[in-house]
Amino acid sequence: MKKSILFVDDEKNILRALYRVFCEEDYNLFFAESAKEALDVLESNDMDIIITDFRMPGMSGYDLLKVVKEKYPHVIRIILSGYADENIVFKALQTNVAKVYILKPWNNEELKEIIKNVIELEDKMRENRCLEIINNIDYLPTLKNLYSTICKVIENEDDINKVVKIIEQDPAIASKILQIANSAFYNLKTASVKQAVVYLGLVNVRNIVLNAAVFECVGDGDYKTLLWEHANLTNKIFYYIYERILGKKVQDSFASAGLLHGIGQILLLKLFPQKYKEYRKRIMYSDQYIDFEELEKEIFGFTHTELGAVLLSWWDIPLPVVEAAFYHHKPNSNNIINREIVCAVNIACYLAWDLAGVKQSEEHVNYSKRFLKLDCDNCVDLKQLYENLFNKQEN
Template sequence: MEKSILFVDDEEQILRSLNRLFLDKDYQVFLANNGKDALKILDTENIDLIISDIKMPTMNGYELLQKVKEQHPKVLRVAFSGYTDNNKIVQALENNLAKLYLFKPWSNDTLLSIIDKIFGFEDILRNKNLLNLIHNLDDLPTLPFLYQDLCTLIEKDAGIDEISKKIEEDQAISSRILRVVNSAFSSSKTGSVKDAIMYLGLSNVKHMVLSNSVFLSTQLNPFLTDLLWKHVNLTNRMVIFIYKKILQKKVPKTYESAGLLHDIGKVVLLNNFHEKYVKIFKRTILEPKLNIADLEKEVLGVNHQEIGAYLLDWWEIPHPIIESALFHHNPTDPRIINKELVSIVHIAGTYSWKFLDHTQFSNNQNEGAFNLLNIPKEDFEKALLELKL
């Protein structure tokens, strides 16, 4: 069935250019030069994807995406804007109003490729085996109330005191956050959740609450659950290390928790298929050459990458983090949009298991990830010695 896209921009020239670009493409295109007209189209047409400019008069793109999320939650949402609107775009991603963002000016080939990949990604998450498993699960985690409360507080620009007080209501989550900040910042030991938020940043803390809520929801196998927690926590630290120390880049705020969330599918499978999943873990210990994702597929019909990506997509986590969950074993997959982040998570996840002396759980090292990042593997391993673990 032909997919439909609604482009929203107050500049008529941009709309005309986009319309010309899609004249011979297999998409049905709708155009609106303001938020009010866009909402009318959404009410009357079957729209699959909206790509909206952020900086518009009367109703800006941020406000429009808010209304689309409330009134048409099944429509995929993407922010489209110039570099000067960067803060508003980050805000749209952090508040789950947009899956990802596209910058102006755009490359036609890149724009078409990204749109193809967005729809292709949705098809992956709706394959028959995965949906059958999802529908038969006894326990698919819902968004934790604490996470929802934090999103509401952040959206209304609540102060740090109010936010830290809300987190402190959950002692288990507070304890985990403090453990993370005290291990990640060895020079700064603190028992204050407020200080922890200042160190880690609101976006990271929000996703940490999300991740921890899932990890703390199971008591079926404390050993494996704790091992997985150590792995994702260390992976996240390595992701940040690679960005800052190896690539000499600032970590995008919306990517700060990619490592924490990349393996969340394993916890879901452990919760719902406990006996089978423990056997899968044991078999990978006995047969180290086995790939755990392949073994999951063989035994359960799906793997942790697919179930994790589905869950994060359901929770409306930013698209690059969902890609990291789905493709962290396959960083060179041509369907990936954000190849840099997925490659970083792949490398971090592999070396995290090595540091934990559990290489049998590691994804097979894909040298293409180093090539994509233009990082010599030997130089990376030397630099990694700087990371205090």
């Protein structure tokens, strides 16, 4: 079935140019010259994607997408604009008001490729039975409400005390926030939830709440501890790769890519505890490499990457983090938009499991190293650094 795309721009020549780019593609095309006209189109037509300019008379593209997100959450939201105010752009991405930001002037082939890839990822997640499973997990809606409330405070720039009050009402989440703030990575040393929230920042807190909330749904045990340590170590290595080796700032819109990449594993443990134990034993005690995803399909019928990506998308997490969850074992997939992030998570995940003694294929991590132009010396130094960190934490 053809996908429907709505293009919104107050400049007619831009809309004509977009028509020329897409008129021979297999889409139903709609065009609007204002946010008001766009909302009228959405009200009377089933739309799959909206692609809008940012700066327009009357209602801005950002405000338009906020309305679309609330009224039509299934519609994929993309910004195509020459307006490059970093604060607004980052806010749009980190609150998932927009999944992708494309700067004008655009490259025709790249624009078509991005749209195709976003659609394919959404379709893969919707056709998977993981969505049915997540919709039937009774504890997730409550957690989603907590997470959504924090997101609204961030999006509307409300009083931080609202977030603190929400967190303090849940002792398990509050203790996890304090645990992370006081860890060796942050070393805050505080017993105050408010001080921890201010220090960590609202975006970090939001992502910690998501991860911790899902982890708290699982009873205590060795596998839960293993997965929590793996998630945190992967995140630290991811930050190191991005900031120390690539020399780039980790943006809020993908700051939790390392932390949340394997969240599907904790859901497998929660939903299928006996099968998960069988799965983990086969991985941990094999003297040969076992393909994670092939084994998961054999035991569960689907993979932790599929389950995790569907959960993160359902919770309205930014696209780069969803991609990291979906593709972190296949960074060479043709459908990836944020490949640099996925490759960095792939390497971090590999090293974190390596430290835990889990054997893995080097095929995909070698691809990631080549893509990121990481030489062998850097990778050896990185591994040694985190071996030392891991030993320090153990001692």
